[in-house]
Amino acid sequence: MVVTGATRGIGRATAHAILERGGQVIAIGRDAGLLDELRREDEERVRIVAADLTDLENLPSVAEEAFAAFEGVDGLVNNAGMARHERVGTIQLESLEAQLRLNLMAPLLLSQLVAEHFGSRGGAIVNVSSTLSERVASGTAAYAASKAALNAITKALALELAPGVRVNAVLPGVVDTDMIRAPRLRAGETPPLGKELEARIAAQLEALRSRHPIGRLGRPEDVATVIVGLLDHPWQTGSLVTIDGGLSIA
Numbered sequence: 645m646v647v648t649g650a651t652r653g654i655g656r657a658t659a660h661a662i663l664e665r666g667g668q669v670i671a672i673g674r675d676a677g678l679l680d681e682l683r684r685e686d687e688e689r690v691r692i693v694a695a696d697l698t699d700l701e702n703l704p705s706v707a708e709e710a711f712a713a714f715e716g717v718d719g720l721v722n723n724a725g726m727a728r729h730e731r732v733g734t735i736q737l738e739s740l741e742a743q744l745r746l747n748l749m750a751p752l753l754l755s756q757l758v759a760e761h762f763g764s765r766g767g768a769i770v771n772v773s774s775t776l777s778e779r780v781a782s783g784t785a786a787y788a789a790s791k792a793a794l795n796a797i798t799k800a801l802a803l804e805l806a807p808g809v810r811v812n813a814v815l816p817g818v819v820d821t822d823m824i825r826a827p828r829l830r831a832g833e834t835p836p837l838g839k840e841l842e843a844r845i846a847a848q849l850e851a852l853r854s855r856h857p858i859g860r861l862g863r864p865e866d867v868a869t870v871i872v873g874l875l876d877h878p879w880q881t882g883s884l885v886t887i888d889g890g891l892s893i894a
Contacts, residue, residue, distance in 0.1 A: 645875065646670045646710050646717055646758065648697060648750075649724030651678035653821035654772060654871075657864035658721055661872045663689060670710045670717065672697070672724070697724050697750040698742060707757040718765065719875045720758045722751035722794075723772040729783040729828045740786045747790035752797050759801070759809050766808035768875045771798050772867070773813045775888045783828065795884055802882035810881040812874045817888025818852045819862035825849070857890030 645662050649655035650671035659669045659682060668689045673679050679692040691713035695706045711717055725747045728739045755769050776784050777791035795813055802811040818824060827835060827844050836844050853861050870887050874880060886892055 645719040645721065646672065647721045647723060648672045648754070649772075650682060651675045653823065654816070654819060654864045654867045655721070655723040656682065657868035658723060658871050659690070661865070661868040662875075665872065668714050670713045672706065672710065697754070698745040700745060700749055700753060703750065703753050704757060707754060707761070711761050716765070717758065717761055718767040720755065720767070720769045721772070721871055721875070722754060722769065723871075724750065725772065727784070727787040727823055730786065731783045732785055735786055743786050743790050747787070748793050748797070751794060752801075755797075755801055755811070759805050762809055764808065767810075769801065769809065769811045770871050770874045771795075771811070771813040772871070773798070773815045773884065775815050775817050775886060775892050777815060779892055798884065799882050806881060810874075810877075812877075812880060812883045812885060814867060814870050814874065815884055815886045815888070816867045817856060817862055817886075817891035819864060819867060820849070821864060824852065824861075855891055855894055856888070857894050860889065862887070862889055 645667055647655050647659050647669055650659045651673035659671055662669050663686055670691045670693060671679055671682050672693045672695055674696050676694040679694055683690045683692045693706055693709050726743055728743060730739060751771055758769065771794050773794050774791045776788040777795050780788045798811055798813040805811060825845055827841060828848060829835060867887055870885060874885065
């Protein structure tokens with residue numbers, strides 16, 4: 645299985661879940677040090693590819709390196725992504741382009757390459773989207789739009805690649821990862837430091853936790869379990885599977 649964004653959070657948890665089921669992992673990420681750390685956990689069944697997926701022109705080379713890692717690839721998890729919290733009026737072109745490249749363009753182009761590699765053997769693709777694709781929040785216009793488009797791509801790929809390739813998406817609520825532990829700053833605000841930073845992040849996490857009826861934030865392992873289930877399920881395609889601790893019904 646190919647897993648993008650495999651060095652942290654949901655991607656790393658997904659890599660671990662695949663290994664626990666006896667599978668092999670080709671881990672793609674930008675941080676070579678963290679990738680090597682993952683490889684050392686199981687050198688027989690983990691291969692790594694260090695790459696920046698926003699470099700779209702290099703994706704064919706990235707894919708070829710992944711395909712050569714083992715004798716074949718039968719699954720892809722498009723997990724790599726970025727979120728920049730910017731309210732309308734402060735969204736910059738660079739930020740919009742960066743989010744669209746990593747959250748939308750790279751998964752589509754990589755999926756095309758992987759589907760061609762699958763050939764007649766078939767395979768499965770899972771895209772990691774977000775509940776923000778269906779229920780937006782202030783400061784997330786660009787991110788939410790990129791994930792909503794990823795949902796549409798999931799369904800289009802599922803239709804066009806059937807019956808041999810199954811394509812689904814998972815829509816997590818707020819998962820406790822590095823992404824949500826960055827302070828959300830107002831335009832022009834200087835980042836806090838020390839205890840002020842700690843207090844700001846603690847308050848931010850508590851505000852997010854309180855929105856989930858189940859009473860806690862998600863854990864990467866919660867989402868990884870669903871991803872692996874979608875990779876395995878033989879009769880599920882074109883689905884957008886929400887896992888959010890009740891966030892979408894609150």
